[in-house]
Amino acid sequence: MMKTIEQNFQVAYRYRLFFTENLFDQKNTLFSDLLKEYKSEPVKLLFVVDNGVSEAHPDLLKNIASYCDVYKDNLVFTQSIIVQGGEACKNGDQHVNQILDGINDYAICRHSFVVVIGGGAVIDMAGYAAAIAHRGVKIIRIPTTVLSQNDSAVGVKNSVNYFGKKNFLGTFAPPYAIINDSVFLETLEQRDWISGVAEALKVALIKDKNFFEYIESNALKLGERDMETMQYTIYRCAEMHMEHIATGGDPFESGSSRPLDFGHWAAHKLEQMTNYQLRHGEAVAKGIVLDVAYSYLIGLISESDFNRVAQVFENIGFDLHFPISSKDEMECLLNGIQEFREHLGGRLTITLISDIGVKHDVHEIDNDKMMEALYLVNKISESKAV
Structure with a gap:
């Protein structure tokens, strides 16, 4: 033989x-x-x-x-x-x-x-x-x-x-x-100017509390198109992305954990549901705040940290409201969790946070809690709009 x-x-x-x-x-x-x-x-x-x-x-x-x-x-x-x-x-x-x-x-x-x-x-x-x-x-x-x-x-x-x-x-x-x-x-149009900041907040929330605090303290400057502030935000975000690819041990995503897609299961589905009328960064902002709300509701983070995260996005100029008005639309959005798993394959892995700057992976999602998180995000965004 x-x-x-x-x-x-x-x-x-x-x-x-x-x-x-x-x-x-x-x-x-x-x-x-x-x-x-x-x-x-x-x-x-x-x-x-x-x-x-x-x-x-x-x-x-x-x-x-x-x-x-x-x-x-x-x-x-x-x-x-x-x-x-x-x-x-x-x-x-x-x-x-x-x-x-x-x-x-x-x-x-x-x-x-x-x-x-x-x-x-x-x-x-x-x-x-x-x-x-x-x-x-x-x-x-x-x-x-x-x-x-x-x-x-x-x-x-x-x-x-x-x-x-x-x-x-x-x-x-x-x-x-x-x-x-x-x-x-x-x-750039204003929408495109602020849209990319969502990705900077993404890496800050899962990797670098100091970077989050920099964005938090400069949120209004970013919304007002201060170039120096934006240039640093771009630089640090890009640096962290490239470091993750080089040192994360899985540059071609052979495993099931995909932390750089924090907030993206909902974002991808929202883009599809709105026929891509939402910018990617706008959808990511909503998706991140949704998953941070879920993290709060299941006891991973405090209410004050959830409110802090939502406030940063709003100070920059993001609209966090989810355009979901029916049970069918909610079910369609939640189907994005399964599609997210299929896209990578293997075990479902959704990145949440257990603290600002600290990622926390989970392998199952409570749909009822996620719906509660969505209602919470919409309630906050509607109260700010009044």
């Missing part, structure tokens, strides 16, 4: 997050230097640009082409593909196929780069397209929203929605690099 053949191997990943202003200003050599570091020969580039970004920055496409021309010794510009921004770009395969067509038409190979410029949804979708082309085309992410700069673009996941479920299709494929350009933040 032949013996079993077995081999083990490890693959090292390295990616970096850079911070800059006016990336495609010809005097800014960061982008050119990054590609020169990769390869001394000219590198072919296919750009994918969020239509909302190109409209808010009308000179962007011209500046990209001009920049590549100035640094043509190591940058080969092919095309800038404009794609629809927002969560709609992840529904269906239209925009994925648009990028795959570009990769094919311009012979973008595994030593070329897709460079995606946009919000988190566009970065998710373009990353998925790049990951399935040639079993993986390298990608550089240039996120343009607070949420993408501090959360979605700094991770290793890419995805599109399918079967009416968020992120049903996806890959784990780390980017070659991420570049945060603060200039893109200046043109």
